[in-house]
Amino acid sequence: MQPNEIADILDRPLSRELLSRDLTRLAYVAEDGTPRAIPIAFTWNGTRIVMCTSKNAPKLSALRRNPAVALTIDTEVHPPKILLIRGRAELEVVDGIPDEYLQMNGTYQMTDEQRVEWEAEVRSLYDGMVRIAVTPTWAKLIDFDTTLPSAVEELVRQRAERRQA
Structure with missing residues (x-):
């Protein structure tokens, strides 16, 4: 898949x-x-999916x-809306808490007070994290x-051909 095709889909x-999400x-x-x-929580920075994890994660x-x-981002309604992405994970050990980690958890429903408590807990737990970045290929x-899905597209095509015959 060409980069311009990927960009078209992601845009x-x-x-x-x-x-x-x-x-x-x-x-x-x-x-x-x-x-x-x-x-896993993630954020999109416009070119890469970024996830963060503890330095001891298996x-x-x-x-x-x-x-x-491979990544799947989807909705919980019928019919689902699904974004499928493939790529290669690039790992970077980061001292402290990466900004992306705090951003990706920013949409969880928390009061301002809960957010302050959560951030304090995170900062006391992690001395560093690993940033996992995936550039879509x-x-x-x-x-x-x-x-x-491609299999359903194939079935639709076959049905149309049978109806024309």
Whole structure:
């Protein structure tokens, strides 16, 4: 997939809406060779998905070994709106709390007082974190109106061909 095709998909209004959500599902291959898919907070900086985790998170050694990842950002309504992204995870150890971590948790429903308490707790717990950045190398937006999963697109095409025959 070409960078301009990816940019076109990610710049669509629905994609921008999905990229402003709190959680993505990060899929990667664990060190034992089995797949993992975990929910993780993220932020979109306009070019990369950024996630942060503790320096001792088990996923880090797996991502160092195999940085290929897939991300799913979706809604909880029917039909779902789904943004699928693939890329490679780049890891950066950061002293203190990365700004992105505080931003990505900014849309959770917290009172101002709860936010102050949460930030104090985070700062007391972590002496540093790892920033996981993924530059999209592939993207697909599925809205079940103008775009469908590829298997469903194939079935729709086959049905149309049968009806014409």
